[in-house]
Amino acid sequence: MPRASSSSTTLARGSVAMNADVLLVNLPPYESYYADGVPHLGMLYVLTSLKAHGYTASYLDCAHRITRRDEVLRAIEESQPRMVGFSIDTDNLLSAGRMSRAIKEELSPEIKIIFGGPASQGQAEEIMQNSAADVLVIGEGEYTAREVADCLLRGQGTLAQIPGICYRTEEGLVFTEARAPIDELDDILIPDHDFLPEGVRYAVNLISGRGCPFKCTFCFEGRMGNVYRHRSPENILTEIEYLVERYGRPFIAINDDTFTSDVAHTLEVCRLIKERFTPWEDLLLFCEVRADVVNKHPELVDALISAGVARVQIGVESADVSVLKAYKRLNVKPDVVESVISRFHAAGLPSLYCGFILGGPSETLASMQKTLDFAKRMVLEVAPGMFECNVSFLTPLPGTEIRSSPELYGVRLLDPDLVTSSNFNYCVAETQDLSREQINNFRRRFSMELDDAIIELIPKLPRHVLAAHARLSSDFDVATAYFNKFGRFPRMMEYFNLVGGAKGLPAASEFADDELLERFPTRLSHPISLEQDCVVIDSTPKHLKLNRIGSQIYGFCSGKLTGHEIAKQIASSQDSGGPGFDRIRADVVGFLRHLDGNYAVFHKDY
Structure with missing residues (x-):
């Protein structure tokens, strides 16, 4: 057997026992x-x-x-x-x-x-x-x-x-004869994470139920039986308590697609989480929701968010009714999805993630464009700062209706065995109206236009919205589509690496004026420009050109002087007929808040 030439390894195998059964x-x-x-x-x-x-x-x-x-x-x-x-x-x-x-x-x-x-x-x-x-x-x-x-x-x-x-x-x-699905899921032992190797940072996830009552033609989730079986709320909470104790402040992904199918069960899980934890401090959660269920039961929105749900996923698939009909998804029409997205946005959810599929039955260039237009409107108008999405290709997996009878859906399988791809990111089918090339290239345009829309939007978003995305990354290692675009604004990225979250410094908005003046304002490291001796700060969502006094204050933000000492320095440079110290002090406070609010300085305590 061939051996590696180095002792280094990529395997996480710290828990592998010798002579294991x-x-x-x-x-x-x-x-x-x-x-x-x-x-x-x-x-x-x-x-x-x-x-x-x-x-x-x-x-x-x-x-x-x-x-x-x-x-x-x-x-x-x-x-x-x-x-x-x-x-x-x-x-x-x-x-x-x-x-x-x-x-x-x-x-x-x-x-x-x-x-x-x-x-x-x-x-x-x-x-x-x-x-x-x-x-x-x-x-x-x-x-x-x-x-x-x-x-x-x-x-x-x-x-x-x-x-x-x-x-x-x-x-x-x-x-052998078929085995019936396990009816009492509470009888199954909670997964023992001691099997995971030490020293490896893993995502934290759980499954609240099994099975799926829905019959989407593109999906294989119903393979385990159409009857949805869920664990009891108490059993789920036992696992959540175990995960919080083991991992500290985890971001827990509830990975089953049908968490909200039984509304009373979902509400009871949320109630127990709020009873036993301080959501948003002790833990955050991800779950997938059915738009039609939430539309009929809007009380789920506040219940989920108050229980610590910070990110939600909705399977939208398409904004074209004829495509949705072929998917057997007519209960999740675009107006229903938009209503639910709007509710979550109004309630302050940081991230809502939607999935779209291109190249489905009855798909045309016009239907794909309708889906793209819908997604862009969600980003720019309905839920700016919250809505994000992924777009994939129709990939008819074994066991799905479309795979079994593609001709009934107007789909031609180019690679029935999925040798070229099976993870939805490589086009393996065509439709009656669309070639593989057309579907592939439209997906690329879809992704690029959504990325551009988010980049265009970031400078217009309130600071607290951007801070929420930064906190998801810094505190819970969750990178949203918005956070992934922060790299386009390197000064803002540097700022959020230092300010906010569980380990970062407080922002200026968290201090009264007297408290702020006792801290040490410090410039970020990204280069500035000078125009006629005035400071120009870019690489942030907003382009700042400071006036003479502002540039002088910015120059003193070296981390060596407190805000109060900066005010004294400014006052000492004024002519005898200049403004009094109280006015200068107020101007310094206001300007430090302006610089902090635009990601140009942060405030140390020594």
Whole structure:
């Protein structure tokens, strides 16, 4: 087996036990950007179940795009596991298959290999044919995985007795009877984060429920059963308490798509969070909402925000009714979405993230333009400073209606096996009216015009709106589309790296006049210009040209003098007939506030 030439590694494997009974390996995706630094909750659930059942279990996190094959094999070999497991989705199906064969051929054919994951329900035969897996778990894995381990590692029972799997025999593949979805989710143990390696900063996430009652033609979320099952509010709060205790002030992503489907359940979760925490101080939350549900139950808006929800996602898909009809999304029409976006904006939500799809059924250049115009109006008129979005290509995944019958939707699959892409960022389908080139190029224009709209908007936004985006980044490591554009205004970026948030300095607005004068105003490091001996400050949202007195005050903002001492310096340079000290002092206070408000100075306390 080939070895790396260096001892350095990209693997986060600090928790991998030697001689583990079961090692679950989180492989890197081909293209997907969302896996790096995100714990694989499905694997943590299974690992926690195996541990409680008496197995030594470990987690090997390889979900980094620069991970090397030989590093993964060496880590597996050093662990000496009896069984290795992988979670399979459309994006890593081929690489997991190759890795399973390498384990059998280069390490030991005696190592048992178990597959599971979201692709199991739509691509079972393909997965088994392209891998060396001994067993494929189809559906939820917490109970099935330990039954498979009991059979293969402890010799208890036979694989044929285990519902919800596919396994190999000399005669071919055998599918056992289907396993029903787990009804009582509270019976499943909360994921144990001790399986995650130390010293790695992970996103914090949880799942409040499983299943989906909706039947969108482009989506595979219903694979786990159409009946939505949620954990009890108390059970969810138990996990939130665990995450807050473990991670401090976390930003917790509630990752299931249907968190707001049961309104009473959602409101009770929000009530319990407010009862047990101080939201916005102890924690922040992300969740996805259904626009039609929130439109019918507007009380959800204030409930979510008061519980610490700082970022919301809405699946909009399209602003064209004919496209929405083909998606079976007519309950989420543009007027409904706009109403909900407007409500969240009025309530002060910092970030609302919408997803759009291009190249769908019945799509034309006119329908794509309608969607772009809708998104731009949300940014510039309806929810400036809050609305942001992502636009992706229609990617008909196995198990979806459009993938099963593309001709019924006027879609031509250019790459049915998704070899060229499966993460929605590479065009793999055309419509009756649009070529791949047209769809691809329109998406590029869509993204560029939305970026330009946000850059155009930033100078017009109130300071507290920009500060909220900066705080999400500094305190909770959440980079919104607005914060990502701060780099266009480097002086403002430098300012927010120093001021605000849990660790930053206070802004001038937080001090009374006398208090501000006792602090030490300090210029930022970005270069200025001089025009006729007057200071010109750019690289901020607003271009500032200071007058003579203003330039003099700015010159004293070296961090060496207090505001009061600066006022004395200005007074000493005035002619005998100049303004009195009280007037100069007031002018200095006003000007320091003006400079701070325009990201030109910050105020130290020594």
